[in-house]
Amino acid sequence: MNAPIRQTSTLAVVSLVFGILGWTLLPFLGSLVAVVCGHMARGEIRRAQGNLEGDGMAVAGLVLGYIVIGLSLLAVLAAILFFGGLAALIGLAGMNGSF
Template identity: 85%
Template sequence: MNAPIRQTSSLAVISLVFGILGWTLLPFLGSLVAVVCGHMARGEIRRSQGTLEGDGMAVAGLVLGYLVIGLTVLTLAAIFLFFGGLIWFATVFGH
């Protein structure tokens, strides 16, 4: 029984590593790299016809990356809405 040796996609590993870095050392940049590499890894794995593995790592990197990007967008929107509301309140009732 000689099973073919399957290699792990380097892009999948990079996606997972940068997804973790996106939560720790490189908050936004790491997440962008994780998302880009995750999509590239999934395409590479699909095209390899079973010779590459690592789809789970690529998906994990994508999830981590998209979560940080989404939380960043929501945080920025909340900040703008809060300060925009303060400015509106000051202009309307500040006379």
């Protein structure tokens, strides 16, 4: 009748918290922490053989972190393409003497 009390992985909680912070206060840094802690938490939970819980929180932190990192990379790529194209247009206009 007495079921053993399972603890929640601290790393899973940290991953989820920093995954949320990655969307609000610490955009890139929080996401990196969420991804690293999420992977560490999942490994810790697997090695505990049923004595730890929190895999869902770790996965949520991983998903939030990876989404923000992906969107950040897309934003940097878009900025490079935009400003690179703008510089090319200015360069071409300067070469034609119509600037």
